[in-house]
Amino acid sequence: MNNSVINFGAGPAKLPQVVLEKIHDHFLKWQNTGVSILELGHRTPEFAALGEKIETSIRTLLRVPNDYAVLLLPGGAQIQFAMLPMNLLADHQTLNYVETGYWSTMAIKEAQKYAKINLAASSKDDHFRTIPAIESWKIDPSAAYLHFTDNETIGGVEFPQVPAVDNMILVSDMSSNIFSRPIDFSRLGLIYACAQKNLGIAGMCLVIVRKDLLGKAMAQTPAVFNYDVESQQDSMQATPTTFAWYVASLMLDWIEEQGGVIEMNQRSLQKSQLLYDYLDGSELYRNEVDAKYRSRMKIPFTLRDASLEKKLFQQAHEEGLLYLQGHRSVGGARASLYNAMTVLEVEKLVEFLAAFATREL
Numbered sequence: 001m002n003n004s005v006i007n008f009g010a011g012p013a014k015l016p017q018v019v020l021e022k023i024h025d026h027f028l029k030w031q032n033t034g035v036s037i038l039e040l041g042h043r044t045p046e047f048a049a050l051g052e053k054i055e056t057s058i059r060t061l062l063r064v065p066n067d068y069a070v071l072l073l074p075g076g077a078q079i080q081f082a083m084l085p086m087n088l089l090a091d092h093q094t095l096n097y098v099e100t101g102y103w104s105t106m107a108i109k110e111a112q113k114y115a116k117i118n119l120a121a122s123s124k125d126d127h128f129r130t131i132p133a134i135e136s137w138k139i140d141p142s143a144a145y146l147h148f149t150d151n152e153t154i155g156g157v158e159f160p161q162v163p164a165v166d167n168m169i170l171v172s173d174m175s176s177n178i179f180s181r182p183i184d185f186s187r188l189g190l191i192y193a194c195a196q197k198n199l200g201i202a203g204m205c206l207v208i209v210r211k212d213l214l215g216k217a218m219a220q221t222p223a224v225f226n227y228d229v230e231s232q233q234d235s236m237q238a239t240p241t242t243f244a245w246y247v248a249s250l251m252l253d254w255i256e257e258q259g260g261v262i263e264m265n266q267r268s269l270q271k272s273q274l275l276y277d278y279l280d281g282s283e284l285y286r287n288e289v290d291a292k293y294r295s296r297m298k299i300p301f302t303l304r305d306a307s308l309e310k311k312l313f314q315q316a317h318e319e320g321l322l323y324l325q326g327h328r329s330v331g332g333a334r335a336s337l338y339n340a341m342t343v344l345e346v347e348k349l350v351e352f353l354a355a356f357a358t359r360e361l
């Protein structure tokens with residue numbers, strides 16, 4: 001990224017400047033291999049060492065229990081929407097899903113192709129601005145798992161913690177908030193996250209799965225979509241997305257150097273509070289998410305006078321504040337405050353929004 005601009009995009013998203021510089025410096029010759037990381041074979045000892053280092057970092061940063069496998073799979077998070085039922089349905093008939101926004105709805109649509117879905121809860125009638133109280137969830141106890149989307153990237157709704165559902169394996173899409181806080185694995189059977197937000201670049205998906213759930217895939221599951229096969233092959237059943245692995249390793253180093261996920265959580269609380277406090281006190285902007293479930297990573301907001309939106313984006317762009325436009329499905333504006341975003345950069349956004357409001361009100 002050019003130093004004079006700030007990338008608020010939803011993903012592929014901003015990377016820390018030092019990570020970009022490292023990629024630049026190592027680009028033509030990586031370590032002592034004599035070749036670029038782009039040219040390095042995945043069966044070389046150097047790449048195997050990189051894979052091991054990534055796994056160790058993930059296990060350390062997230063305190064992954066030993067009975068979970070760590071997989072780095074090709075493709076993004078949407079592939080998981082299909083891989084979950086393919087791999088985990090086994091001899092169950094149904095799957096529980098909680099619907100809290102765009103991405104959980106997509107996950108349901110895909111899973112429906114493979115299994116009967118029990119919609120345990122939905123906030124659709126509340127315009128996806130909240131999470132239904134857990135006491136109201138209608139869980140089918142015979143289902144293979146219960147799926148929830150930890151952070152709805154478009155709606156800006158985040159689970160404050162893993163829902164306290166017992167006697168049911170929980171599966172979670174953590175694409176847009178992984179590595180932003182510690183994870184309590186005790187109820188979780190599987191989590192997954194595409195890499196292009198907090199773990200580097202597009203092309204790769206992190207899956208962490210309890211090992212006793214492996215080995216139950218539908219017979220017709222392609223080998224590259226089979227968690228058990230990938231686990232046995234160290235995520236190299238097919239040629240892995242080597243460059244995405246490499247960038248992930250740099251991101252993990254960076255998170256470690258910054259103080260790990262506890263520090264990331266503190267920063268994300270500080271950054272998001274800064275922006276929410278400003279929006280809540282302003283006459284012009286509005287965030288309508290239930291305060292209990294507001295996301296630390298993704299803050300959508302609208303302008304009371306929607307006709308000013310175009311002007312806002314144009315002036316923001318002129319000042320180097322990029323990609324604040326909301327998702328094409330909902331419009332409005334949104335700021336992505338992933339790990340790479342600094343407090344200072346959020347302060348700059350607030351200053352800009354305040355100056356714009358003063359001019360327009």
Ligand code: PMP
Pocket residue numbers: 011075076077078079103149151152153154173174175176194
């Ligand atoms: N789930 C969530 C929560 C997301 O934010 C995204 C992407 N923005 C996806 C799934 C889909 O990921 P991909 O485009 O990598 O398939």
